[in-house]
Amino acid sequence: MKYLIAEDELDLQQSIVTYLQRDGNICEVASDFGEASEKAAIYDYDVIILDINLVTGSGLDVLKTLKKEKKRAGVIIISANNSLTDKLEGLDLGADDYITKPFHLAELNSRINAVLRRGKYGGDEIMEFNEIKIDTKSRTAYIDGKAMALTRKEYDLLVFFISNKGRVLSKEIIAEHLWGDDSDLLDNFDFIYVHINNLRKKLTAEGAKYIKTAYGSGYKFIED
């Protein structure tokens, strides 16, 4: 695998490089944003490890470059502290995962593996739909950067919708996915109405009207 490590703390940079090279990986480094952006634009990396608190420039630039150049590198953001805003920033930047300092190299390693594994299966750590962002790690959904207070079923429902956005989901399918073979319930699906309603309320409270009723067939999550 080929990595770009954009980190200006040189001993940390070196630790990561050594750790990754140990497994036969190819590493390139960047110590400031200019260098990081440039390399990210030109070369194809499998994973980019990006410290958003580099002294020069803005982390957005590097990620924008990646999007513009349609680079498919997985991005793991290193952030110095774990405040909510930083985390949200991480989500906004479109990173695949984030890790907060200080961390164990082995922990970084398992995140890298998760990101690489994901490329194949597509199970994202962070999901997005317009102003809605879901951090599956903390099981928290954000709307316009604000954490939503969702119950477990509401959260599961939202995740299911977003991972099937645009597709009509029948009550049967939804029930099967959220309740499994709990056959007591599967006679009627009235309870779905209630959960849909509750989730809708919380979404529309923030101005998001994404759950459309497909009369007679189900629901779909889609732009107005």
Added chain:
Amino acid sequence: MKYLIAEDELDLQQSIVTYLQRDGNICEVASDFGEASEKAAIYDYDVIILDINLVTGSGLDVLKTLKKEKKRAGVIIISANNSLTDKLEGLDLGADDYITKPFHLAELNSRINAVLRRGKYGGDEIMEFNEIKIDTKSRTAYIDGKAMALTRKEYDLLVFFISNKGRVLSKEIIAEHLWGDDSDLLDNFDFIYVHINNLRKKLTAEGAKYIKTAYGSGYKFIED
């Protein structure tokens, strides 16, 4: 350097010893957990290579001994399978790295070098979360510079939370990591409530309300 190789597959054990001795290292071996624990407690090793699938005893014991005796040996776990839980468990147990069978000796060697090199950064010395600092060497947690009087379980719980900050940890996962496969307990998880409660009390006594309940899913350690 001085090594302890705790491995009961004798030809593998011998291979490792020969490989390391060729570079002028001192090696001692142990073929069961009793021997490994005893030697680990008495002698000072730079690196301990520990097969967690030894037939006798529990891998926890050796690592617990190391913690109790405040031994600073780096630990590399050899594990027979490579499931994620095993990996995480290994890290949680305080190991510095892990390697899964089968492996090339050269790979083991580079892991050893990484572990030796590490000490520097990310060495498992100090963990931090806002005003909380944990000195893993002395197993002491400080809050605003003040040492907290934590019991073992409370300390372990706090470390587990902070090393997985932001992530929802189910009671099952917590139990698995703090109690291992002690299957007597794993039927119900009520005792978790008590430890959470106790830890919370001690944290909130200092104004830190970081343990959030994720109703129905678990707990997470996170900014308010």
Added chain:
DNA sequence: ATTTCGTCTTTAGAATATATTTAGAATCAA
């Protein structure tokens, strides 16, 4: 356009599931 019927929405609250807290018994370590 009106009726009709099946489908969906909405609400309130009952039932259930989950979490907190306390006290004390059992266990462990010094």
Added chain:
DNA sequence: TTGATTCTAAATATATTCTAAAGACGAAAT
């Protein structure tokens, strides 16, 4: 043995999920 720690058990508290029922809406038939 003693004191600290850990676990058990039970009460209390809280949150979620489901049921039920009344009304609104959509679509097809008249």
